Amino acid sequence: MITTPNQTQLMQGNQAMTHGALYAGARFYAGYPITPSSEIAEECSVLMPKLGGMYIQMEDEIASIAAVVGASLAGAKAFTATSGPGFSLMQENLGFAVMAEVPCVVINVQRSGPSTGLATKPAQADVMQARWGRHGDQSVVALCPSTVAECFGLTVQAFNFSEKYRIPVILVADEVVAHMREGFRIPEDGEVTVIERKRPTCHPRRYKPFETDIDGVAPLASYGSDYVFHVSSSMHGPDGFSNNDPVNATRKIEQLHRKVEFHRDEIVITRSFDIEDADVLLVAYGITARAARAAALAGREAGIKAGVLQLLTLWPFADKEIGLASERVQTIIVPEMNYAGQVAGEVQKVVGPDRDIRRVNRYNGQIITPDDILEVMTR
């Protein structure tokens, strides 16, 4: 590795995500520059060739995710990073990665929209795009960091989930987390678990790239190995060739969902702060989780028993965890940087329509402060 492990250094969120990817074994990056994610591309352009990997700047984000998918099938751990408009352009080929079950990681450093919006300002308005941005029926995994350390750790985790389950994983960061700097020590090799995709062990003639094991995941070969295989964006059978049989389609769609659903408890990561005795539960994610923690601490000083449930996994949604945490509380508050309450709506689904959820929303390019939350808490 380029930077010295075991030494705490001042590191930016975007840098930490880059190092997380390299730590996980990523050796291919294809991307297109866009604020506020460009530092990831710049860092990769320096570090990838040093490590024998590759950085390639493609002609747009459509091509970027396509090249990532291609490289992954050629055996690479591959990723790209972008922001709102670029993330929109990537959706179709992200759907390809879902359908053809190609491991890869997409970092979306959220910025304010719609469209070009406030291009350099933060937002948390792509939660639903991460979940539903593509056409068609599918599950998705999306993770969300709130600190520089989480930028690193969740990027490694994103690669691990993508490799283990043959899925694209989206890292939904935000402009503030991506650009802020904190002290961080890059772990030594072996300190953090790194998972590799399951490779076929059968005779090459018997290999079918979509014939799943009991865990719902099929081993994946690489182009150029002894295993010859075919992948397709179209509905396909276990051999990867077109198959329009309704029975096959039913099985395939169910498998795409179930391999995520069955491993939901492993994939859904939350952190809780002081929720055991809480009367007020704050459900928060990304940069806003930090404001929520500060608000909860201030609330406790003022005599309000507040706690925070931080969502590190946005999708699949932490419904069980929220259900449990919200059972005894009197008040639920969901602060987030979007108008519609993209996560608040999901929390409402969990707790039912009769319970009142207090929302704190900001959508002007400014972050939510602890005072904003405290004001709603003490209302």
Add this chain to the structure above:
Amino acid sequence: MVVAGSGLQYLKKGITPHMWCPGCGNGIVLAMIFRVFEKLDYRMEETVVVTGIGCWGKADDYVVTNGFHGTHGRALAFATGIKAFNPRLHVVVLMGDGDCITIGGNHFIHAARRNIDLTAIIVNNFNYGMTGGQVSGTTPSGMYTSTTVYMNPERDVDICALAAVAGANYVARGTPYHGFELETNMEEALTKKGFSVVEVVSPCPTHYGKNNAMRTPVEMLKWIKGKAMTKAEYDSLDPSITGEYFPIGKLVDRDAPDFNTRYDEIRGRAMKDRTP
């Protein structure tokens, strides 16, 4: 048993009848590709056939090398990732005119500019066959399609000229009528390092022919034959009528370093550089 030289070992068994219409050029082109694969001794393991969407984009269904059937217009971008990460692979990209030049035009320009070592075999039938014969970026001006019933008001793009100016190392054009020449050009394209392009001007009697008073495969093929000429013949034409014809055969042949070769230089520089 596979007859030597037929290339049939590359054809997937048990998939006939194929989905292409009678009189379509696709089968002829695919058979040529198979023969050239055999001649060049391409192993299944080291060959990847990448397609997009469209009639020609279904070709991967009939091929037993490694295969990749991608989204519409993006075949070259997927193929770029495959080849960039594993330069030992033969990556052959099959696209129609809609796929490659119309929706995917930007990727075509940049694959050529990047000079990545891929071979693009583009079947140009002047229209969107699979969706019912709509206008494409290569439909000649004034011709008829199912969405230009009064005539095409737009101009067509010259695929080979675009490839040449964007930086492809090898560019050729052929037709299924000129089979031997086309097969030779394909072999040259596949063996050329860097981005190589073979445009096959191909008949679509079902849609393009029907809409332009060429209902039979023979009429369509004769129309194509009448427009094709050697580059020398084409260059001697009066400029006022060149739009009616197109040159066939090898049009560009150069040896600029390909992307992976250049990137190896980058790795060399990066590894020497000790600054973090």
